[in-house]
Amino acid sequence: MRMKSALAAAAVVALAAACGSGGSGGSGGEAAKPGEPVKLNFLSLAWQKESLAANKQLVEEWNKANPGIQVTYVQGSWDNVNDQLVTQFAGGTAPDVIHNDSPALSGFAADGYLLDLSDKLPAELKSDIPQQSWDTVTFDDGKGKQGVYGVPFLQESQVIIANKKLLDAAGVRLPTTEQPWTWDEFSAAAKKMTKDGTFGVAWPMKSPVNKTLNLALNFGGTFFQTAEGKTTVKVGPEEKQVLQRIHDQLYKDKSADPAALGQGTADPLPAFYKGKFAMLPAGVYLRQQVAEQAPDGFEWVTLPPLKGTTTQQGAVSQTLSIAQDSKHPDEAMKFISFFLNGPNQAKLAKGDWLLPTSVKAAADPSITTKENGWDVATASAKALVVAPFLKVNGFDEWKSKVATPVLQEYYANKITIDEAAKRLVEDGNQVLERYQR
Amino acid sequence: MTATVTKPPAPPARHVRRARRSRRSREMWLLMLPALVPVVLFSVGPLLYGIGLAFTDARNTRAHETTFVGLDNFVQLMGDDDFWSSFRIGVVWSVSVTVLQFLAALGLALLLNQNLRFRGVARVLAVVPWAMPPVVIGLMWKLVYHPDAGILNSLLGTDINWLADFSLALPAIIVVGVWTGMPQTAVVLLAGLQGIPRELYEAVEVDGAGRWRRFWNITLPQLKPVIVAITSLDFVWNFNQFGLVYVLTQGGPGGRTRLPMLFAYEEAFRYRYAGYASMLGLAMAIVVLAVLGLYLWRQMREAR
Known part of the structure; x- marks a missing residue:
């Protein structure tokens, strides 16, 4: 009898310990063992049919070209993305690469959940997007320091x-x-x-x-x-x-x-x-x-x-950010700079019928045609300034x-x-x- | 068992009995353990944690250091106009849904208790809303209320955006709430109705009582314990309703349907004030317990 209760007590302790440690499980992909590919989760909020197709196609292209960095496409929704992120961040299970929009970033940046990208941005990506767009993702980190908390890629006028x-x-x-x-x-x-x-x-x-x-x-x-x-x-x-x-x-x-x-x-x-x-x-x-x-x-x-x-x-702009707790921020940055290069931004912009931030993409003939008002729409980007x-x-x-x-x-x-x-x-x-x- | 123990028995027997009793209680605990572990781990633990949070300035952020703030959250809550308007909405919602639900369910139960044809089918149909999850009910009613494609507007020939109208949104969701909760109330009342002895009715019929008198003097008093139980349960359920309203209006338009639980959800998961939201939850629990306690206490006293 006594033996049994001792066993039961041990089981309870073990169970409690298991539950306690469950929360600290890694964010996003597991730590990579040598020889195994790095795994990244990419939370995308694309919802229009064409845009979904463009997003998935780009992820596929990347996975084929980079066997060492495998990206998993995770579907999210604009309706509840911020509620979802708050719980995921708090639980340590946030995706590595996060699609969102700039108004939401300021809060997450101040709370310390997003990675400051200022030192990680490759020069090519940085120069392809005008400063005025970078301003829409530059926020206070909650301690008075300014940082860049996302890469802006689609804008709406x-x-x-x-x-x-x-x-x-x-x-x-x-x-x-x-x-x-x-x-x-x-x-x-x-x-x-x-x-x-x-x-x-x-x-x-x-x-x-x-x-x-x-x-x-x-x-x-x-x-x-x-x-x-x-x-x-x-x-x-x-x-x-x-x-x-x-x-x-x-x-x-x-x-x-x-x-x-x-x-x-x-x-x-x-x-x-x-x-x-x-x-x-x-x-x-x-x-x-x-x-x-x-x-x-x-x-x-x-x-x-x-x-x-x-x-x-x-x-405001749609953005891609990297979670502070991501185990592979450098690989995530590489993926982002591929995903948002000029030609790819043109595809994404066309898929979502929005305006690209990339200068190269904005010159793409497919989004400056007269058809469906693309010329008027793309020209209207000039009037965009950072929303106060x-x-x-x-x-x-x-x-x-x-x-x-x-x-x-x-x-x-x-x-x-x-x-x-x-x-x-x-x-x-x-x-x-x-x-x- | 307690009675036998409190009576002082003869000394030798006493010793044996105590030993037996302690072994018994140990066995009892052991048997209860499997049920107790999940309750402690998943209910009591989080509950105590939540109560603890209510007295801190916890935020759902990475950069924040949580400190103990005593009753600050409570003081802030008492002075928060948004909280009071949400609380008022919660009271209007839960009282009106509970009362209407009860009246409608009583009618339905009385009807289903009659010797109708297809009574079995009707009883099954009446429980259907119960089988649906609140989110599905919410989506379904959203279609009913849809300003362009909704059947309500096409039935009435109106052009009203029910769920976005400042004065109509709350009544509109109250109707959904009544519809949702009616079946279980009706089933419980029906069970109660069937437990009333036929002889009572026969006795008053001999005295020449009409339908109304029979209902008033036999049915209602006999049903009273069931009514008290189901209305108080309904009240708690309705006060804590979340999923249905979250799907239907998300608390809009302009906070006109922001029930207290939606308010707490927003505080915790949109603005990330976990401590404040916990205090809100705690305050709501206390209010519910107080109202319920008062109500049940009065009913018990009357019954005695």
Whole structure:
């Protein structure tokens, strides 16, 4: 009897020990034994069909050419990638190479989960991507040192996708990259196109924050200011411009389709094909769905970004980063520099219908053709500047707790612009306070 | 067993009995061990760890050093407007879902207790929602509520984005919550109904009582223990609901459906304040226990 209980106790201890040590298991691939290939996990968030194919094909190419470094493609999703990464980082099971976007990097960088790449970047990759794009991935490491926490490769700008027939019928001046519409011209055009149950424009504002903030730069609206190392929210006349103009289209001019307001970016497309409204401001990537799904005979054009005082827009980029706990950072860097070289970036950009950061890729004939508005889209990259909110620690919480509800309520005409501004600033500063202790 | 031990028996027998008793309790522990180990390892351990976290400033980050902060998290929680609005939503959600669930389930149980044709089939059909995981239910109802392709809008001929509307989102998910939880409540009530002795009904029928009186004076009082048990369980389940709402709205629009558990999840996994989220979880557990304790205590006292 006593013997048995002793055995049982030993079993419990052993079990507990096994569980305790289970958590510290290595991140990503195992440590390589000599002669065995290094294994890397690559978390990819590609989701459009063409982009998935391009990603997988590049991984396959790499694995064939580099028997010593084998990369495993791991599928992730934009919907929950950050939740997933938080748990994986904490559990020590994060992938080696991580696909994400620059707004998410600042938090992970400050928390120490991502590797600073500044000393590891090969010169060729570094010079192929302009400094302005590197700025979108340069963050504080949480201890006051600046580091590069990812390689930026795809960017998005906001353009306007328009129904060509309705546009021509309205008889307005067609904007070009050299001579874009001003916001006033845009409003006037939308008003002209609004008749017989057709609206001029649709603003799908289910997730209004990034869209609004990126466009606000047209009038110099930055939404954040930093003084004496303290970042606060600012909503002044510059920031109010775009807010007010969109609101006017909805409720004063009544040139914007109210049904689209609560929808996600791609949701109004069926109504767009039916000609319920003429113009849809959207990210360049949305052209893919229009090109593929639009019914036969539906003619559409891509209009260049609008001009306020400038045509500047806030840019964020998709990125590849390396986990701090990765056992093979150098091999991971090699893979990244192959994956993101000029020709490959052109493939990825084409697959995702986004704009490449690589200078070489941007000159690729396949993404400068007139077809499907590629020329307008690629040219719009020139107006991209680093979005000011990228560097704000706590932006994500400000966005989901304060800005999203406030902007949704404002666009739904439930609160006035002054109330919206007041809440964005006061509630917002409270949130930011938490990150600046 | 306790009764026999407390009575002081004759001295020699006492010795034997104590030895037998200690051996018995040792055997009992040994037999319980296999069941106890997982409970301690996977429930009690993490629970205590979570309670411990609630009094620290733990963050889900690599660079952070966790320190003990006492009741700081609690003080912050009490002053957090977002928490209170989330708490209010949680109360509205769990009370209304529990009450509506109970009423609907009672109706269903009474119906299924009648001598209907195809009663067996109907009973099986009524339990179907129970067999579905919350995520599947969430996805299914998301399609029902879909602004363009949803059957609800096409049935009503409306053009409403149910889950994105500030005032409709909460009622919309409450309907889903009621639908989801109704079957198990109905099954439990049905079991209770079938346990009521027929003689009671026959007795009041002789006295000339109508349907309503029979329900009010026999069915309800007889069902009371079952009702108390199932509504209190439902309340706890509903208050802690996560998966369903996470799939349907993720707490949106603008936090109008952000139940306390979603709030805790966001704090822990989006903003990475693990300590604060643990305090939130702890506070929720205490609230649930307090409400439940009060409710059960009152019911017990009335029953006595």
